[in-house]
Amino acid sequence: MKSKTTYRILSLFTVLILFIGCKQEDAPNFHFEYFGLAEGRFVVYDVVEINHDSGLLIHDTLRYQMKTYWGDVYVDNEGREGREYIVYKRDSVNHPWTLTDVWHGVFDGIRGELVEENQRKVKLVFAPTLSKNWDANAYNLDDELDCYYRDIHSDTIINNYKFDSTLVVEQQTYNNLIDSVRMYETYAKHIGLVYKHHVDNHYQFGSTEVVIGKELYVSFITSGWE
Numbered sequence: 001m002k003s004k005t006t007y008r009i010l011s012l013f014t015v016l017i018l019f020i021g022c023k024q025e026d027a028p029n030f031h032f033e034y035f036g037l038a039e040g041r042f043v044v045y046d047v048v049e050i051n052h053d054s055g056l057l058i059h060d061t062l063r064y065q066m067k068t069y070w071g072d073v074y075v076d077n078e079g080r081e082g083r084e085y086i087v088y089k090r091d092s093v094n095h096p097w098t099l100t101d102v103w104h105g106v107f108d109g110i111r112g113e114l115v116e117e118n119q120r121k122v123k124l125v126f127a128p129t130l131s132k133n134w135d136a137n138a139y140n141l142d143d144e145l146d147c148y149y150r151d152i153h154s155d156t157i158i159n160n161y162k163f164d165s166t167l168v169v170e171q172q173t174y175n176n177l178i179d180s181v182r183m184y185e186t187y188a189k190h191i192g193l194v195y196k197h198h199v200d201n202h203y204q205f206g207s208t209e210v211v212i213g214k215e216l217y218v219s220f221i222t223s224g225w226e
Helices: 002-026
Strands: 041-053 058-075 081-090 098-108 111-116 119-125 133-135 146-158 161-175 179-188 192-203 210-225
Touching: 041 192, 058 098, 058 210, 119 133, 119 161, 119 179, 146 179
Parallel strands: none
Antiparallel strands: 041 058, 041 210, 058 081, 081 098, 098 111, 111 119, 133 146, 146 161, 161 179, 179 192, 192 210
């Protein structure tokens, strides 16, 4: 009798362990690693910035490098815990880094948010799927910016560096006779942003010269830990 009772207890215990194991295996993977919010992670980029203003006869092209670094824990005014996102710039590899900004990154549920220049922006929404869409400016006063994933979990090459798993976030695209707008960002797992394409140019009707506008191209060079 005792042996049968012991057998039943062991059987129930085994079933419970298997059930818990299955539950753990079936747990969804949200892929939060694409946001790159990890203390000590730095990324270095090449940046090309072009500013147009025909009224001032300006068509300037700036080339520089940018470095981002996830720093200390930060608690915002809503009590959410995130990290400092520290930004440095330099004119070239021969110049020292200069601190330019301290932004803040945070996870809020399924959202990866970055506070840039006091503007809270929703960069990523997890888990990434091709059916997801969101307003990047839902929590600031800027115009609505509808985003969606154009590509998920795909490999890509940037500056001869191959990434095994990336996301492409489409932000805005439209073209007509006076406007040319194309904005998207690429994120790599365990690193974060690896490419940013921001073109917002405006033309005089019937002309190919940009009247006013801005172009920004941010490309991954290297990353590591400090």
